Amino acid sequence: MKSFAPRAIFFDLDGTLVDSVPDLAEAVRRMLVELGEPSRTDAEVATFVGKGIPTMVERALTVGRAPISPELLAQAITSFMRHYEDTNGKLTRAYPGVVEALPVLRARGLKMGVVTNKAEAFIGPLLDELGLGGFFDCLVGGDSLAKKKPDPEPLWHACQTVGVSREEALMVGDSGNDALCARRAGIPVLLMTYGYNEGVPVDTEDCDGLLSSFLELPPLLKTA
Structure with a gap:
């Protein structure tokens, strides 16, 4: 090289x-519980990371699942940001x-x-x-x-x-x-x-x- x-x-x-990923995934799971949506594993969340929080949250809600409304996405992003403020740095x-x-x-x-x-x-x-x-x-x-x-x-x-x-x-x-x-x-x-x-x-x-x-x-x- x-x-x-x-x-x-x-x-x-x-x-x-x-x-x-451990902290991001924990915040994602807390968000999904709050919204009544199915959970995600750390490995799944790892594939959602890279293009920013809105994209990661949308992927967590929609990959392999049904589309969601803009209103639900906005609610989910707000929820994730609140939970990630608590998990950020805990296991990273x-x-x-x-x-x-x-x-x-x-x-x-x-x-x-x-x-x-x-x-x-x-x-x-x-x-x-x-x-x-x-x-x-x-x-x-x-x-x-x-x-x-x-x-x-x-x-x-x-x-x-x-x-x-x-x-x-x-x-x-x-x-x-x-x-x-x-x-x-x-x-x-x-x-x-x-x-x-x-x-x-x-x-x-x-x-x-x-x-x-x-x-x-x-x-x-x-x-x-």
């Missing part, structure tokens, strides 16, 4: 930095190597940010709960801007926020959604093989390399 010389690295959150854990690698990247003088489709209100509290908040110079959520991934705007905004050009940036994610966002933004992208990717094999995605461990990232980086 080729090496990279970025001044800034932007990370997806769920499925890249952290395994958040950083993936192996993340805690060890982030200080190494910071020591090299790299700017770092999180660019995720998770609602902005949940990002900071989750990172702080895991002791990771201090490593990031910007946090861009799915509702931070008018558009979210795979639109390139979140990555461009992150570049502007930390003061780098897109030629000086690198994206690290776990899904085709991350890869497409980076391609549209004109930024190279590496994908982790352990993430979610909506049930699609990650090695089928258009990216610049695959990593099976977060600790594989620092050796690929050279001084810009």
Whole structure:
């Protein structure tokens, strides 16, 4: 795999930095109980993650089941947000190597940010709960801007926020959604093989390399 010389690295959150499915799935189940709908397993919810909370909630209610009304979807989203505020960070854990690698990247003088489709209100509290908040110079959520991934705007905004050009940036994610966002933004992208990717094999995605461990990232980086 080729090496990279970025001044800034932007990370997806769920499925890249952290395994958040246990908390997301618990909030989904509480929502479904509240609405009188059939439950979902962690494995099912894992395939629903990636395109933001509204899409995840809609998939939890409709995949393999009957369509729902816009009114029920709006009620479900409100319910999920309330329950996820309670579950966020309870069972979520950083993936192996993340805690060890982030200080190494910071020591090299790299700017770092999180660019995720998770609602902005949940990002900071989750990172702080895991002791990771201090490593990031910007946090861009799915509702931070008018558009979210795979639109390139979140990555461009992150570049502007930390003061780098897109030629000086690198994206690290776990899904085709991350890869497409980076391609549209004109930024190279590496994908982790352990993430979610909506049930699609990650090695089928258009990216610049695959990593099976977060600790594989620092050796690929050279001084810009």
